Amino acid sequence: MIINLTDKVVLNSPAKINLALQVLGKNGDYHNLNSIAVFGIIHDKITIHESDKDEVLVNGSIIPNDSITKSINYVRNKNINLPPIKVIIEKNIPMGAGLGGGTSNAGNFLRYISNITGIEFDLKQLARIGADVPVSYIGKSQIFSSIGDDIQEIMLPELYMLLINPAIHNSTTDMFAKLKDYGHKVEFKSTYTNLNDLTNDLQKAGNDFIKYADVKIIEVIENIEKNSNSMYASMTGTGSTCFGIYKNFEDLESSYLKFKKIYPYYRIDMGVITS
Structure with a gap:
C-alpha cells in the first residue's frame, strides 16, 4: 500500500x-x-x-x-x-x-x-x-x-485533575532498575460511575515507583493529600509528575491557584478528563 x-x-x-x-x-x-x-x-x-x-x-x-x-x-x-x-x-x-x-x-x-x-x-x-x-x-x-x-x-467518571511537575527528570530505565520486589494485582472494574469507588481502588493499587522517588516528589504528593480537597494523590508512571484528583471544578481550581503560589518554579497544569 x-x-x-x-x-x-x-x-x-x-x-x-x-x-x-x-x-x-x-x-x-x-x-x-x-x-x-x-x-x-x-x-x-x-x-x-x-x-x-x-x-x-x-x-x-x-x-x-x-x-x-x-x-x-x-x-x-x-x-x-x-x-x-x-x-x-x-x-x-x-x-x-x-x-x-x-x-x-x-x-x-x-x-x-x-x-x-x-x-x-x-x-x-x-x-x-x-x-x-x-x-x-x-x-x-x-x-x-x-x-x-x-x-x-474502562469507563470512568469525569476526572478533575491537577498535575504538578517538580522539575525532576526521571529515567524510566533507572527507575525500573531500582525495583526490588513486585506487588499483588488489584483487579480494576471495567466501569466506575462513582469517584469514591475509583479512588478506593487506586489507593489499593498505588504506584510501585513512589517508594523510589525523590524526596521532592514525595513532598508534592503529601502536600496534595494534606493541603487540598483532593480525593486521591499519586505519581504518574515512573515520575516525576504528581497529580491530584478532585470531585469538582471548584476544588480543582482552588488547589491549582494555591499550588501556583506554593511552587512558583514548578510546572502546574489542570484540566478535566472524560472517558
Missing part, C-alpha cells in the same frame, strides 16, 4: 497519565504491569510531511533512535510504502516526567497510519517499541496489563 503525504498532517498527541501503576513481575526483558491510563490535559503537536529523507525533529533538534523512528521502521516492515517523511514534534509534555510523551507521539503516529490505511497493528508488536505505545495507539482510557499489550477499555 502506498501512502501519499504531500499534504501536511498535524496531530494532537496528549499526555498519558497512569492513575495507578503496579509491577507484577518480569517476562524476559519486559515487566508485567497493571495500570489504568487516561489521556489529556497536556499535548504535544506533531507535524508530518513528505521529505527527501526521514528526519525527526523535536523542538528543532534531530533525535536519533526515538519511538517515532522505530514506528516508521515498523510501518515499513509491514509492507506499507511510506515515503521519506519529516516529523516535527513541538514538545509541551515535559520529558522524563512519567507522562509518556515519546510513546504517546509514537502511538498517535501509528494510529494515524492505521486510520488512513485501514490496517490494524498488533499490540504485542507495538509493546516492543515501548510499553506505553499500545495504550497511546488505542488512545482511550484503558486498563492495561502484561507488557502493555493486554488492554481493556
